[in-house]
Amino acid sequence: MTVENHNSDDVLVKVRGLGFSRGSRLIFDGVDLDIRRGKVTAIMGPSGTGKTTLLKLIGGQLRPDQGSIEVDGQNVHKLRRSALFELRKRMGMLFQSGALLTDINVFDNVAFPVREHTKLPEELVRDLVLMKLQAVGLRGARDLMPSELSGGMARRVALARAIVLDPMMIMYDEPFTGQDPISKGVLVELIHKLNDALGLTSVVVSHDVSETAAIADYIYVLSGGKVVGQGTPEELARSDSEWVQQFMNAQPDGPVPFHYPAQDYVEDLMDGGEG
């Protein structure tokens, strides 16, 4: 395995030679990624390329078959459980569904990690929670139950919860999927602002090209278990890879064919169901 020589202080997450398969399906086949501190790094690719799986691998919820993942200099999959939990306290993750606890209200959801991990007095917990809810614009929604929130609001509450312990990085799993244009705009703005204001490192997994290109400092494009393109949004827009062009410009046909593999169309029709 060749390990490139990066300035290690600059790189927060270092993925080398990552291999992972589910059953007989190969999901990653030798993926190398660097996620730099203080930047918004996007990981893009069509549905089913294992983008969410990558986040779960970085968070230590899944184990890779090959290769290594280092977060802040620690190999995630060689840590003991207690050390892994310590590391996770410094990593926030925003799930696609929000993953809010449905039996407690918005305030208690945001307070949950604080109460679990610290012994702060309740007044301080209240201040902290209200500050984070203010940051996502939902201070007024503190008494609502998760079932009363719209999808976009649920994601913002989950975002407040993810930043409540002031982590060093946040991983966003498909933050824009299924959102109306206003919610999308709000989330784009929030991810960008929070990253700069809190000095975070953000990893955004998405297939929404325009939203992601608007905030990402660097983009990796995954397909078929490999990195097929990488660079700043401008570099990718000028990429001469046909595949990257098809993806970034949302063309229906190209290296990724419109048709699912099948026998010849005319032959298929002429067969007339004899087989």
Added chain:
Amino acid sequence: MSWLRKLGRSGLSFFERLGRGHLFFMSILCGLPSLLPRGYLLVQQLFSVGVLSFLIILVAGLFVGMVLGLQGYNTLVDFGAEESLGVMVALSLVRELGPVVTALLFAGRAGSALTAEIGLMKATEQLSGMEMMAVDPIKRVIVPRFVAGMLAMPLLAAIFSAVGVMGGFLVGVGLLGVDDGAFWSQIQSRVDFNDDILNGVIKSMVFGVVVTWIALFEGYDAVPTSEGVSRATTRTVVHASLVVLGLDFVLTALMFD
């Protein structure tokens, strides 16, 4: 040969699941001390597992006791032994029907609810989310429910038996004219605390552990889709009921020889 291969595969997956179930049980046991500083979680779960099952236990206990009184009287009166109705009702309930029927109802009422709740928490990524917040879902979610089930079952079984005896009394003494004093004094003299009541409590505790364990494991191991959760809920009720009936035979054979 394909059926042989199928048989082998289903055998393997059965034992694999059995192994996962036992590892799950071990991790619950290891997580038990974590409940001490979070007593409020136990209180919440005792309410939803125990208190909410109270009504069905009450009604079922009353009717089972009444039926026992009726059927017991019809048989005993042929031998002129209807005074023994009280002890017959009490022993049937305390030794067998109390723990077993309570466990079956508990599996249907509380067990299915537990499986559905945990399964849905898994399907909506709440368990995953907790893990990513460095909170162990076994300690935070599973252990309080397990302990609540373990504590609630013997209490519910005791209530079932007590209400059942009252049901037998209502029918036997109130309706069929069995002697009041004979009914109670025979119970008092022939029901032994260690042999009958304590063994019944031990039985119901074992059933509580097993039913809650199965319910929690099915939820935790469910395929995280709506179909998966519904299958898991059905499996909880079926497996828990069968295991309770099987275990009851074993425990009875060991206790009352």
